[in-house]
Amino acid sequence: MSRSYRNGSNQAATVVAVVADVTAFILGLWILFSLLDANRANDLVNFVHDAARWLGSWSHDLFTMDVEWLRTVLNYGLPALVYLFIGHALAGRIRRG
Numbered sequence: 001m002s003r004s005y006r007n008g009s010n011q012a013a014t015v016v017a018v019v020a021d022v023t024a025f026i027l028g029l030w031i032l033f034s035l036l037d038a039n040r041a042n043d044l045v046n047f048v049h050d051a052a053r054w055l056g057s058w059s060h061d062l063f064t065m066d067v068e069w070l071r072t073v074l075n076y077g078l079p080a081l082v083y084l085f086i087g088h089a090l091a092g093r094i095r096r097g
Helices: 001-036 043-055 068-094
Strands: none
Touching: 001 043, 001 068, 043 068
């Protein structure tokens, strides 16, 4: 394989891994904001909440525990782990070519 092809593959893999990391970071940040009862009227908190809700929409209310903090951790933590796992697995696959 040519060096430029491998370099392109490594760059694509890096982009995929970074997107997965940023996605998981946003979801994790929302979990933290929620657990610390951050001011939801704050623009940053509101932005993170909206982004996390959109990113985790596929798992919305997957878990319906009575305890709110546990429900938040599970409903936003699971998508974070899934994005990390799939993103890094895909990045590894791209690097191997």
